[in-house]
Amino acid sequence: MNQQLTNRLGLFFALICLYTGAIAQPPRGPLVVSPQVNADKTVTFRYLSPTAKEVKLSGQFLKAPVEMSKNAQGIWSVTSEPVKPDIYPYSFQVDGVTVMDPANVAFFPNERFKASLVDVPGDTPLVHAMKDVPHGSINYEYYPSLEGTTGSLVVYTPPGYDQNPAKKYPVFYLISGTTDTEETFFKVGKTNLILDNLIAEGKAKPMIIVMPYGNMAARVAEQKGGAKPADPTVRDGADAVKRANDFATDLVSKVIPYVEKNYRAVANRESRAIGGFSRGGGQTLRTAFGNLDKFAWVCSYSSYLSPAEMDQNFPHIGGKPETTNKQLKLFWVSVGSDDFLYKGTVEFMDYLKAKNVVFKSLITDGGHTWMNVKKYVAETAPLLFQ
Amino acid sequence: MNQQLTNRLGLFFALICLYTGAIAQPPRGPLVVSPQVNADKTVTFRYLSPTAKEVKLSGQFLKAPVEMSKNAQGIWSVTSEPVKPDIYPYSFQVDGVTVMDPANVAFFPNERFKASLVDVPGDTPLVHAMKDVPHGSINYEYYPSLEGTTGSLVVYTPPGYDQNPAKKYPVFYLISGTTDTEETFFKVGKTNLILDNLIAEGKAKPMIIVMPYGNMAARVAEQKGGAKPADPTVRDGADAVKRANDFATDLVSKVIPYVEKNYRAVANRESRAIGGFSRGGGQTLRTAFGNLDKFAWVCSYSSYLSPAEMDQNFPHIGGKPETTNKQLKLFWVSVGSDDFLYKGTVEFMDYLKAKNVVFKSLITDGGHTWMNVKKYVAETAPLLFQ
Known part of the structure; x- marks a missing residue:
């Protein structure tokens, strides 16, 4: 389709929009x-x-x-x-x-x-298929974030949320990968439909799912500076740990209070889960390990922390495994066997085993893909808050 | 950016995703x-x-x-x-x-x-700018539509909606143009931010805004048939009036009941407005004129009906102007002077004048664009439900 986005004489929309109620119908392609x-x-x-x-x-x-x-x-x-x-x-x-x-x-x-x-639908509807079951709602929210900026969230509320004004729900904080946005778990991961289906089958507890934007530093820079950094050669990644810490600070000090004020959320660690994919999985592990008083359920999808970072920044996890094992009601690690992070994830699991930290793991076929992410969400959601 | 969407060995995501927590950082471009x-x-x-x-x-x-x-x-x-x-x-x-x-x-x-x-922000924030005011929420909903299909809606609830569980709100049904989706008024029209700002300034009444998908026929075909029509030469438009009627039937018999069941909406004609852009404006006029018992506020943005269609399908509008004028608390028609629908819209206004039907009009600079749609929404929202 060859549309010239020019505004001259309104021709742009004239060419691509068919106003079906009008006599004048400008031409467009087949x-x-x-x-x-x-x-x-x-x-x-x-x-x-x-x-x-x-x-x-x-x-x-x-x-x-x-x-x-x-x-x-x-x-x-x-x-x-x-x-x-x-x-x-x-x-x-x-x-x-x-x-x-x-x-x-x-x-x-x-x-x-x-x-x-x-x-491509299955002959038997897949776990993310749109079925004739009660549907939850997806909500786009703005919240007051760090440094006076405004952040954005996508929030899933389960079926019946609006009909049961006295009921409170546990919350799953779910963080997508590098260069993904707060919409990716909704639009690509179909997290809302997966939960609708699992809840309808009685396999998962009704829960709120909060999907933040992972690249907080970019948003803050944009809102504070009026523009993103100009140098196109600037690479992110060098200060990944600092950024993960900023993300954790925002999540714990801004997002959670916003959610617990504006949604009927149960406000204790046993009712908070955190999970994420790829960079979001790294943010999940760092946020959880740094805030074990806030989260009791932790899911790492296609991600890991290195043994060196574990020993340096989170020595208490492997150092006091009995405490870790008691605090974490679920610690989940999954990865695809073709994932470019497979080797590192296996090393992470070996580290945890050597330290006697209990976790559940799942190795699937496939790579670092959202086909796998959907699988991991469908596997872990039924384990949360049980 | 040249990303090959292949799945071989997980290279696709390896190339485009930087996993900042991992030792392995696959290369990507600047x-x-x-x-x-x-x-x-x-x-x-x-x-x-x-x-x-x-x-x-x-x-x-x-x-x-x-x-x-x-x-x-x-x-x-x-x-x-x-x-x-x-x-x-x-x-x-x-x-x-x-x-x-x-x-x-x-x-x-x-x-x-x-x-x-x-x-491009203004030195003084524009009417659609993100300001430090209370924000409403955008909700994505599924509803049971015609022929057993599932339809989708985007719904704006105003600031304070969740904090005032006893309060009921009027509803503005807002329909986007041909080839637009139910997301376009949100993502391009910034209708939520415009309303947040107008409400904060006391210029507009808090209201719910319901944004349906205009191309219902395509969705029904897709869900019923498992696929859209295969022939790439099939043109829509030939049965535009029938499609507009199907749209009206769905809106009145499915969408409105869903909204009034699931949202705290005031359920009478004085608390229902309908508006739309381009094809959505045509759907607005046909839905309103065919259902004057349902809507008291009507906004046509860059759209019109021909005098011939008015005389044939809606003779009561011009035939009994005193009744029309009494029933319509607002009848708004606006268009840009460079819009390819300008001439037809002027003819429509001339028809209404000749029939003594009262309406408000606004002719702006510019064409058939969403820059103009934002202007029209900002001009009309303060007039609704007053």
């Missing part, structure tokens, strides 16, 4: 349907570009990008082999440029890349 | 900061592509796309002239391919195109 999930689990992807020389499909269900071919209308398409039911990120490579699927509103919220999502 | 709004209201845009031959910036603040230039790192950039404060859609044209800004999470939810958003 309607492109993409992705189209077929009954045999193959998926047809389409992309309109009469002028492109080469269009490929990339997707996390593919081993390598595949060529698409163009019809007389200029619509490129390809139909995949049957795909294992799940939700996968994908994108198009148009003459080497990575683009989202313009015809698809399902997207992957992220700071560094843009991808669309394709949902 | 951090690209974009957009960067400068103090003098110029904006610097950046896009990483060492291999592209030509990159241009398109934006609704520009008369025409502008060339970007590449540095030694492969980062293309351009700094604009000073931009009039507002929120604008923009995109990059990379070797002729339209792409969102990978470094920017602010996006334009739409079914047919992908654009990013740049927010």
Whole structure:
């Protein structure tokens, strides 16, 4: 689709918006349907570009990008082999440029890349499927954060929350990965639908889930400075531990009080869980180990801390395992066997074993993906607050 | 940014995710900061592509796309002239391919195109600016819709909603344009922030705002058939009136009962407003004129019905103006002087005048844009429920 985002004479919207109630209907290209999930689990992807020389499909269900071919209308398409039911990120490579699927509103919220999502349903509905069960609600909230800035949260309230004004709920703080946003557990992880389904089956307790934005430092810089740092070569990561500490400070001193004031949350450590994926898993471990008076349930998805950091910053975890084991009602570590963090995670588990720290673990197939994250959330949510 | 969405050996996320807690830090490209709004209201845009031959910036603040230039790192950039404060859609044209800004999470939810958003703040905060005022909440909801399908809503509840469990609120049903989604009034229109600010200043009454998805027919087809219609040449628009009627049926028989059951809404016509932009404005007019027992406040933003359709389908509006004028506590019509629907909207206003139907109107500069929609919402919200 070739839309020129110019404002001249209002032509931009004239070209792309069809005002169906009006007599004047400005021209636009053919309607492109993409992705189209077929009954045999193959998926047809389409992309309109009469002028492109080469269009490929990339997707996390593919081993390598595949060529698409163009019809007389200029619509490129390809139909995949049957795909294992799940939700996968994908994108198009148009003459080497990575683009989202313009015809698809399902997207992957992220700071560094843009991808669309394709949902291949199972013959038996998967744990994240939209089912005819009572649904909770997703709430976007603003809260007063550190340094006078305003932070954002996505909050899941379980089915029945509004109908039971006297009932209080435990809270699961759930932190997404590097370059993800506070929306990623909702839009990609389908955490709300997973919980709706588990709660409907009686497998998980009704709980509130609070999804903060992990990259607090960037937000503070943006709001305080009026702009993000200008030097495009600035790399984050060098001060990762400091940033994790800032994140923990914000979570404990700002987010938790906001949530417990504005939601009907049970305000004690036995009713607070914390979990996270990738960088969010590192933030989870650091926040939990530094605040064991605040959290009793800890889930690390595809993440770990090094033995050196454990010994230096959290010696009490391995040093007094009987206390750790008593305090942590759940300590969960999971990773995929193809994850680039697999080796480090195994070392972390070996460290914990050597120190007699009790934890539950799950090694799955696959890599550092949100297909795995959904699995981990579905496995751990039933264990919380039981 | 060139990320291959392959899953092989987990390399996809290894390349794009920096796990800051781990020893292993897989390589990724330089951090690209974009957009960067400068103090003098110029904006610097950046896009990483060492291999592209030509990159241009398109934006609704520009008369025409502008060339970007590449540095030694492969980062293309351009700094604009000073931009009039507002929120604008923009995109990059990379070797002729339209792409969102990978470094920017602010996006334009739409079914047919992908654009990013740049927010140029005013020296005095604009009506949609994030201010230090009490904030309402945005809620994503699922509701049982027509034909056994599940529909989605975005719902704004005003500041204090959760703190005043006895208070009931009027409801504004607000419908976005063709190819927009239920998120567009939130993500692009900043309707929540506009209302937060107007309510804080005492200019608007606290109200609930319900934002449905306008393209109900597509959703029903998708959920019933397992896939959208396969033929990429199928055009919508031919049965626009039927679709508008289906939309009205869903809104009146499904959405309103869901909202009035699950939110503390005042359930009478004097406490229901309806408004919409573009196709959503057409749906607004048809839904309101066909259900005057349900709505007393009607706002048409950049949209109209033809005199022929008015005479044929809604003869009572112009036929009994004294009844219409008594029933409609507000009838608002606004459009931009550069809007491609300007002429039709003026004809609509002329028709109403000739029929002695009372309405308020506002003609603004500019075209069929969300810069104008924000203006119209800010102008009309203070008039509702007064």
